[in-house]
Amino acid sequence: MAKFIFVTGGVTSSLGKGIIAASLAKLLQSRGLKVTIQKFDPYINVDPGTLNPYEHGECFVTDDGAETDLDLGHYERFLNINTSQANNVTTGRIYQTVINKEREGEYLGKTVQVIPHITDEIKRRMLLLGDSGKYDIVITELGGTVGDIESLPFVEAVRQLQWEMPEEDCMVVHLTLIPYLKAAKELKTKPTQHSVRLLSQEGVQPNVIVCRTEHPLSDEIKRKIALFCNVKPNAVIEAMDASTIYEVPLKMLEEGLDVIVLKKLQINGYAAPELTKWRGFLDKLNYPKSRVKIGLIGKYIELQDAYKSILESFIHAGSINQCKVQIVNVHSEYITADNVAEKLKDLDGLLVAPGFGSRGVEGKIAAVQYAREQQLPFFGICLGMQMAVIEYARNVLGWKDAHSTEMDTATPYPVIALMDEQKKIRKKGGTMRLGAYDCDIKENSLAFNIYGQEKISERHRHRWEFNNKFLTDFENAGLIPSGKNPANGLVEIVELKDHPFFIGVQYHPELKSTVENPHPLFVHFVQAAKEFSDRKLNIKPEKLEKETI
Ligand code: GLN
Numbered sequence: 270m271a272k273f274i275f276v277t278g279g280v281t282s283s284l285g286k287g288i289i290a291a292s293l294a295k296l297l298q299s300r301g302l303k304v305t306i307q308k309f310d311p312y313i314n315v316d317p318g319t320l321n322p323y324e325h326g327e328c329f330v331t332d333d334g335a336e337t338d339l340d341l342g343h344y345e346r347f348l349n350i351n352t353s354q355a356n357n358v359t360t361g362r363i364y365q366t367v368i369n370k371e372r373e374g375e376y377l378g379k380t381v382q383v384i385p386h387i388t389d390e391i392k393r394r395m396l397l398l399g400d401s402g403k404y405d406i407v408i409t410e411l412g413g414t415v416g417d418i419e420s421l422p423f424v425e426a427v428r429q430l431q432w433e434m435p436e437e438d439c440m441v442v443h444l445t446l447i448p449y450l451k452a453a454k455e456l457k458t459k460p461t462q463h464s465v466r467l468l469s470q471e472g473v474q475p476n477v478i479v480c481r482t483e484h485p486l487s488d489e490i491k492r493k494i495a496l497f498c499n500v501k502p503n504a505v506i507e508a509m510d511a512s513t514i515y516e517v518p519l520k521m522l523e524e525g526l527d528v529i530v531l532k533k534l535q536i537n538g539y540a541a542p543e544l545t546k547w548r549g550f551l552d553k554l555n556y557p558k559s560r561v562k563i564g565l566i567g568k569y570i571e572l573q574d575a576y577k578s579i580l581e582s583f584i585h586a587g588s589i590n591q592c593k594v595q596i597v598n599v600h601s602e603y604i605t606a607d608n609v610a611e612k613l614k615d616l617d618g619l620l621v622a623p624g625f626g627s628r629g630v631e632g633k634i635a636a637v638q639y640a641r642e643q644q645l646p647f648f649g650i651c652l653g654m655q656m657a658v659i660e661y662a663r664n665v666l667g668w669k670d671a672h673s674t675e676m677d678t679a680t681p682y683p684v685i686a687l688m689d690e691q692k693k694i695r696k697k698g699g700t701m702r703l704g705a706y707d708c709d710i711k712e713n714s715l716a717f718n719i720y721g722q723e724k725i726s727e728r729h730r731h732r733w734e735f736n737n738k739f740l741t742d743f744e745n746a747g748l749i750p751s752g753k754n755p756a757n758g759l760v761e762i763v764e765l766k767d768h769p770f771f772i773g774v775q776y777h778p779e780l781k782s783t784v785e786n787p788h789p790l791f792v793h794f795v796q797a798a799k800e801f802s803d804r805k806l807n808i809k810p811e812k813l814e815k816e817t818i
Contacts, residue, residue: 279464334704
């Protein structure tokens, strides 16, 4: 039987509930327990797949093709496990299920209501992963802030579960903010008291209070929070701002969060935390021996959450290379053929980001051309790969009007075109080519050198693809299709020979990079950027040692 931990948030959003939940999960995992995390989001979209990145940050995709909240990315990166469709549930999905059942007549004769029908469906989904028998502990992060109208049914479901389950099988961790008033030079506990009171009014008494704070909490403050929030003083956990999210598990370990949780859940005989790899990763991250500047060319750069997994992948790859990767955000909308050299001249590598629609694509194409011609390491992801194909068509094959039919339906050279299976699709939600697909890699290619194997599987999220009608022309002109889907021949990887590092991938490698398994494409791209930088400085490049962390 699995045990359940619920993580709620109070006072304000953006406190990092996902990171606290993932850190707790990491600590429990490091003590030999089988742990998973799921996120319940109170919004009405069935999933975040149709949301603009400006609204909700990156959309994370799982192996089984679910479009999910970006916190699932943190869960995977921390725990080195795969999540799935079941790990992210929204109000929209809950209502969809209940309404479908109502139409099928499952509640015949009854009025369908929030309590019990919606709360029953929430509870069923909260317990689902626990029922699989695969986990000792299921952590559920509740999106939103306590007091929001939307989150009421979720809090009510937690209340009912707490009431139904033996006391040692279920607990609530509440994350809150302790603001510091500069003028008074004081940390203030009142917002926390109010948010815990709000939660109690909804019937849920938290067992642990995790306090985000910019200053250390004195014992006196901890006692005060404990007294007013009705928990023991050792259940008040200080969560000071950390220099990197990857420090948070160690901070929570120091504070004893995992031990309090294990005691409350009456889990005995747990092992000492095994965090050797994690600490090794942090050591290398904190003491880099070199530095590179990588340009991230995108149109959502104002919001860093839009490229979350890419940024985290660079942190993983930087650590293993003992290299500080400095990301230089370059807005694709403002790049032109005239200013591209000036904008990109200081870089050691260029990553052209995924995206949708025509805004900023000409800037991306100009950036690819610069990287190709200047022998600057280039890495294109999804739309970035498509832009590389268009650039090659226009400037090497000489097809000036080549384009993707996503941006120009009338182009005479539709080198990127809609997949056949996509042509008849009208609905937007969940209808892209989503999730993991196999890819066969050409021997003796750069991709083969990077992956060290012929068969890989990577995650996708796109509608358009390389148009195989033009494949021979591209091959004759020197663009190598070094990865293909074995089932339908779709080109998944393109690369160039006479270039130190030029690779574009139709899939999203950033979705599979974790602390313990940095993605090889990012690892080698950083290595190539280091070599580029060394060449600039005229230093003999070191070979990348094949080491594991
Ligand atoms: N807009 C492109 C497509 O749908 C690329 C998508 C992406 O970059 N994720 O094919």
